[in-house]
């Protein structure tokens with residue numbers, strides 16, 4: 556079956572034909588291609604097309620698809636059994652690596668997705684502080700957790716319903732949403748609610764409305780206010796964790812959260828999440844403490860093997876300087892083309908992350924991101940796709956560079972980018 560037929564038939568038995576909404580191409584129009592195989596920097600579609608992939612499975616493919624070291628680790632693990640339901644050595648190995656690499660990770664608990672990780676951080680923050688209120692930032696996405704699916708960026712924005720149906724108003728009331736990079740709103744919120752705040756959750760580099768770098772001092776001020784009022788600072792590093800530096804944004808920005816959610820990259824392409832943080836807080840989790848959290852497949856030996864192999868590759872040979880150089884190359888090429896064409900663009904980047912805003916001004920928060928032209932992005936997306944380059948299928952998602960993208964790939968990609976800009 557080709558992509559068209561697969562999509563038609565899938566739509567009859569899978570809502571929207573997809574298992575995660577943004578894959579449906581709703582915000583860029585047209586129909587998604589189905590992938591039959593992926594290798595290195597490439598996706599191969601069921602229609603015989605080949606794409607240079609800048610979505611990288613939405614982050615996990617830091618070393619490209621089907622990396623030989625990860626494949627080898629997985630095959631070895633498979634030969635020993637796929638799930639035990641008892642503790643296994645691979646879990647200890649994985650936790651040790653996270654403990655070693657992520658500054659705040661005094662203790663670690665594995666989950667099966669990023670959503671479970673952020674959900675557990677929120678419950679833990681409430682259980683530890685005995686308070687109910689959670690603060691989040693507009694445009695930050697933390698998975699589809701009830702308390703956090705309020706003004707939540709990409710997926711929700713794409714479909715024009717920033718607040719999902721099915722979330723009780725009584726629960727949403729306990730979540731206060733602030734604009735990112737707004738010092739004044741932050742101070743006012745702490746003045747008003749300081750003693751009620753269980754935790755503040757933030758993507759230290761919001762990456763679900765396009766990429767938004769934090770302004771100088773914003774994360775530091777957040778840290779100070781949390782400490783002053785006894786609220787926990789929760790970094791959602793599900794994307795940034797091993798994408799902007801080995802120690803995540805907390806290392807790059809030298810700001811230490813109390814808790815941190817991880818996912819995507821740490822599974823090496825298998826379904827994984829984790830949360831970690833201060834020992835005294837983490838010891839509030841069952842079976843040592845009163846906050847319940849569990850998972851039948853948590854710490855699954857295949858996921859641990861793939862994740863451990865991916866983190867091992869990072870430790871062996873830090874890829875971040877190279878990734879930064881390659882992202883910069885793309886940003887420069889697209890900027891030059893946009894300038895030539897007389898189109899205003901902003902292309903924020905951080906190591907392996909970058910995004911394209913068709914916007915006159917630098918993007919600081921959700922409101923300024925929303926002023927970007929979706930119509931231009933849509934045309935740009937299809938221009939790239941028709942030239943064999945796959946970028947995020949939404950103006951509010953980011954692009955991912957991998958270590959597998961060669962300079963030759965980038966020559967071809969930059970040509971496709973420039974031609975697609977010139978054709979706008």
Ligand SMILES: *Cc1c(COP(=O)(O)O)cnc(C)c1O
Nearest residue numbers: 668669670696697698793794818
């Ligand atoms: C993807 C993502 C999540 C959710 O992770 P899932 O594995 O999709 O549940 C949480 N936070 C951020 C910042 C993400 O990008």
